[in-house]
Amino acid sequence: MKLIISFWVFLLCISLLAQSEPERIILNLTETPSNSIAVTWRNYVKSSQPRTQILQASVSPVKDLSLSASYNADTDSVLIDSVNIVYTYSVVISDLVPGKKYAYRVGDADSWSEWNHFSTADTEFENTRFTYFGDVQNDILSQGSRVIREAYKTSPNSAFFLFGGDLVTDGLDDSLWGELFESGGWIFRTMPVIAAAGNHEYRGPDNSITKLWRPTFTFPENGVDLLPETCYKIKYNNVLIIILDSKGPLDLQAEWLDKTLAESSAKWKVICFHYPVYSIARGRDNTELREIMLPVIDKHEVDLVLNGHDHAFGRTFPLRNNELVHTGERGTIYLTSVAGTKQYELNSTFKKLHEVMMDNLQAFHIIEFSGDSMEILSYGADGELIDSIKADK
Ligand SMILES: [Fe+2]
Ligand SMILES: [Fe+2]
Known part of the structure; x- marks a missing residue:
């Protein structure tokens, strides 16, 4: 009898120890x-x-x-x-x-x-390189993990990972977040992560952000007050990175964005939010988003806008006021991407603005700001280069 009790106490201790592990x-x-x-x-x-x-x-x-x-x-x-x-x-x-x-x-x-x-970021260093992913969302562990890991192997010295929303297909499903963490594994413990919220993270009451968002991450709370940890800014050396919440109130965010960009002395300005400015798939067109955000983006000559949601890959020419800029003029590049398996067919609504549009792929992007140039290298899940562009200031 004593032996049986000791065995159960031993099992209980092992179980408590496992449950207390970070x-x-x-x-x-x-x-x-x-x-x-x-x-x-x-x-x-x-x-x-x-x-x-x-x-x-x-x-x-x-x-x-x-x-x-x-x-x-x-x-x-x-x-x-x-x-x-x-x-x-x-x-x-x-x-x-x-x-x-x-x-x-x-x-x-x-x-x-x-x-x-x-x-830590090196303030003496002029280069900033990071890795961008669109929606991981589906088959996260079985097929999304290889994209995250291939991206790490391709650029282990990126300063951080940036996810453009829809990290999981149901933001309330803790097991899916578990898949994401198993996919990132120890990489998330050594390379910092930032993320925008997608519509699939909006699974709370009254379509609010999932209750799992804020316990999962610790993002800055320095954006619009109504949107803690989904609207924020980060200055990484020479680059200002602004994360917006495309499910949140756009007018408030546009006002905050205008002020934030006006006050910034950063050489490079990058904005990331989930819904695309120039949709590339499924007959979608986010007109309200474009009408409210585009004047601010154009006014402050933002260098790069990163989006997701459309489950395909598109990269525009440098644009201003919904048109291609003339040679030698500065414009904004818009990049929409997908890291996961869910795929949508392309549409042609904004085809003339895009230098590249691709469907049926899982991708990641290495983005580097160095001296007077910005370079975007885009890769498929197999690590093969599928697109590149270098834009000078
Ligand atoms: Fe989405
Ligand atoms: Fe999505």
């Missing part, structure tokens, strides 16, 4: 990536003192542990289905040095993650 660890960019970064994770047993330990990367973070700083996490909880609660933790690590590599781990005294590395 999972879904992800780095997110803050407003100022040169001196801070955000980390989010979760587990199934509430941690007593959840925190992040961090120090500059060295031969042994364990031997150098006394040099580490400790940041206490904010704790939250969320019901992920009809019965199960998870505990979520987020930390914004500040006071970092620009252009340095750091090692960090998350957890508490009972259960720590592995040590992971990341680098």
